[in-house]
Amino acid sequence: MSSNWDPLALHPPPHEEHLKVSFPQDHVMLITLNRPNNLNAITPQLTKDIATILNWFDDQTSLWVVVVTGSGRAFCAGADLKAWLHNQSSGRANEQEEVASSVHGFASISRRHTSCKPMIAAVNGSAYGGGVEMILNCDIVIASEDAVFALPEVKRGVLAAQGVIPRLGRVAGHQLASEMLLLGNTITAIQARDRFRFVNFVVDTSAVLSTALDIARQVVMNSPDSVQSSKHGLVLAQKHHFEEAVQTHALSLVSKRLYQGSNIKEGLAAFSERRKPRWSNPAKL
Template sequence: MEKDIKAVLSWFESEPSLWVSIVTGEGRAFCAGADLKAWNDDQKQGTIAEQERVLTSLHGFGAISRRRGSIKPMIAAVNGGAYGGGVEMILNCDLVVASDKAQFALSEVKRGVVAIQGVIPRLAKIAGHQLASELLLLGNTVSANEALTKFRFVNMVVPHSELLPAVINLAQQICQNSPDSVQSTKKGLLLSQSHSYEETVQSHALSLESKRVYNGSNIKEGLKAFVEKRAPVWGNPAKL
């Protein structure tokens, strides 16, 4: 499945007419995490090389948890249980909408393994050291409302039947904005995670994404539409 997700996301990234992606699960779970039975078999056979796997994994768990270079927004629609690697995937999405039936757990410590595909530094920044420690060191399951109000890695919780309409509505709102501006803004957000304030400003201003904004057709359309008091008609962003 990871290979399939990687292939779909590679296609999404290369297709200029696709501006936003939505990731969700099927059935009762968003993602149950790693296959622990297969992991156990690997341990028995002496074929496990988890440290090397982590170091060589370009995009992390589910081809999403460490996917850092994408400048197109990704929205998680959490339809049910998200455990282990499922939470790692969610925390690398730009917006997270959860069903009121969703549950979350980073229970790796209960199985003798480690949440090592990117969630530890990200959760520490979002929730703070103490709350991140609560999730990671206790390994307990938390509700969607706790993920929203206490741990703060969920943007909104909606009734289960309204999940996909709510997420599609968010995607449509993003698509009402200039794709050049949206992608440049996300570039700035990504830079802020690894650069100082001034470095972020400088690197963002000099980025190819910003250059495309100020030299592209969408900035002209946006300003012209404002003067003419009409909704802008955006074009697909030019390839970088």
């Protein structure tokens, strides 16, 4: 494990109360969507706050994993449709350009590909629309037994356009992705795990967050350089063909940091000396 963890030294940037930020264990940040009366539907301000916090998180070498969850009985109900209707009615909406120009996608999560740090979703209840788009871009997903998932955009005349279509097609396959996208029906946590394959673990409702934090703890037991380079390789695999992905990954700055850093030496020495490794914070890229 690491000996360089001091949560008191962390000072996240200002944000409104609809987003909670905490540091529950070594090298782990927890962000909680905090609009329970609105099923944690995402507003423009909440998107800005999430972007601010995650950009700050990416810059903190002592933070290695982020867990995302929701307060109350829902993970996230997606976009605030009343606000969407207001924008449409006022003529201020320009969804095509907004989607195309969005750097990190829905809630600043659904297309966040620039970070090499793992993101874990603790799905404590229902997830609809953009909530599912967020989940599909997380690396590990823990869901409660009573969690439900849906992409109901077709029932509202809108579109799930922030990254879930290509990602779900790759994860679930064309036909199963079509089932969710074209029917807009709700599926259970078990179906999301066993048929559609975007949930890792289904647990008792009371154990969702503790399980997610335990998974985060297991990740943190490993070299942060190795973990972040591994995630980077997975992201590159989505963008390139096999050989190009391998070569691009091998020559990347993230791999260079791994091969030239202190943690590779520590991991090999710890193995030779039959002791647990003591990881250091990775160098800034």
